[in-house]
Amino acid sequence: KNEVEQSPQNLTAQEGEFITINCSYSVGISALHWLQQHPGGGIVSLFMLSSGKKKHGRLIATINIQEKHSSLHITASHPRDSAVYICAVRYISSGSARQLTFGSGTQLTVLP
Amino acid sequence: GAGVSQSPRYKVAKRGQDVALRCDPISGHVSLFWYQQALGQGPEFLTYFQNEAQLDKSGLPSDRFFAERPEGSVSTLKIQRTQQEDSAVYLCASSSDRGRRNEQFFGPGTRLTVL
Numbered sequence: 418k419n420e421v422e423q424s425p426q427n428l429t430a431q432e433g434e435f436i437t438i439n440c441s442y443s444v445g446i447s448a449l450h451w452l453q454q455h456p457g458g459g460i461v462s463l464f465m466l467s468s469g470k471k472k473h474g475r476l477i478a479t480i481n482i483q484e485k486h487s488s489l490h491i492t493a494s495h496p497r498d499s500a501v502y503i504c505a506v507r508y509i510s511s512g513s514a515r516q517l518t519f520g521s522g523t524q525l526t527v528l529p
Numbered sequence: 530g531a532g533v534s535q536s537p538r539y540k541v542a543k544r545g546q547d548v549a550l551r552c553d554p555i556s557g558h559v560s561l562f563w564y565q566q567a568l569g570q571g572p573e574f575l576t577y578f579q580n581e582a583q584l585d586k587s588g589l590p591s592d593r594f595f596a597e598r599p600e601g602s603v604s605t606l607k608i609q610r611t612q613q614e615d616s617a618v619y620l621c622a623s624s625s626d627r628g629r630r631n632e633q634f635f636g637p638g639t640r641l642t643v644l
Contacts, residue, residue, distance in 0.1 A: 421571075447631075448631065450632075450633070452635075457637070459635070459636075459637040459638065460572075460620065460622075460635035460638075461635070462632060462633070462634065462635070465632050503571055503572075505571070505572075507631070515560055515562075515577065515624065515626070515631055515633075516562055516564075516574040516577055516585065516588070517562075517564075517572075517574070517633065518574070519564075519571030519572045519573070520571050521569075521570050521571045522570075522571050
């Protein structure tokens, strides 16, 4: 049923490692979001992309529209980066509705 | 306020009870969304408002779920006769719909546990 696929589902890394989380989707989109969710539920928007690449601090997000694929990279990872990272898309076919369709998330644990 | 707020943050209900979850969007935001997030899953769309109009309720899982936004600001999600499968985090998001950004801002969620 879920049209947004993320990988890996779980990822454990050592502090300092370079991390990549992948997201693929099925049809045309108007925007793709990368979100961060900490224990307790609150969701923070990291990036909203429709093309190319964005960078914010140690976080980099890229999107390839032709391949329907996006990646989230974390450089020099730190234990405080431990969270669930969620990819979400707004499909063009959504029409007047603007809801997001979410992946199931990647649980990232960064060990000191 | 500075962001989207939701109340209560946690709710425990006995099976069969009615519950009401509140969302205060960012002031001036036109669009408001409710999502349901089961444990270990990504959020799933429930319903969408543009001002006071409920434009899409296709994600509501049953007629026990009802949402309203009577004055186009605060919204309430009501669940009648709660069941154990209703246990989830209920997330609210709002967006301004200005220009092309349409970025959604999320509240902290209400964690509902039905015993």
